[in-house]
Amino acid sequence: MSATSTVESAETGDAAATTGAAGGDLSDKQHQILAYLREHAAEQTYFKSRLIAEELGLSAKEVGANMSAVVDAAADIDVEKWGYSSGTTWMVTQ
Incomplete structure (x- = not known):
């Protein structure tokens, strides 16, 4: 992760998106997935990997x-x- 994106995350108060539980940085793909889940968690609970992948231009794998x-x-x-x-289904709750 670049220093710029770290600063941007800190400025927006999104510390959870910048580091994992072990303190490592998330990759761009991981940020995309997390942002997608956060954005849609209020309107749906279950997410299939293949449908997330289609939305984000990734593979289900x-x-x-x-x-x-x-x-x-x-x-x-x-x-x-x-x-x-x-396919794998993920349950997401707020």
């Missing part, structure tokens, strides 16, 4: 591979792996 870091970094929402039928 990329979403799944990055979700553990997103789960650790999401202080303001709860993200839980929920189901596997026809």
Whole structure:
């Protein structure tokens, strides 16, 4: 993560999006996924990896591979792996 994006995150007060639970920085893909979940958590609870991927221009495999870091970094929402039928589903609550 660049110093500029760290400063921008600090200025917006979005500390949860800048670091994971272990203190590591999130990648751009992880930031995208976390922002998407935060934006849509109020209107829906269940998210399929493939649908998140379609919205963000990623593959479902990329979403799944990055979700553990997103789960650790999401202080303001709860993200839980929920189901596997026809792809992985994530339950997201505020």
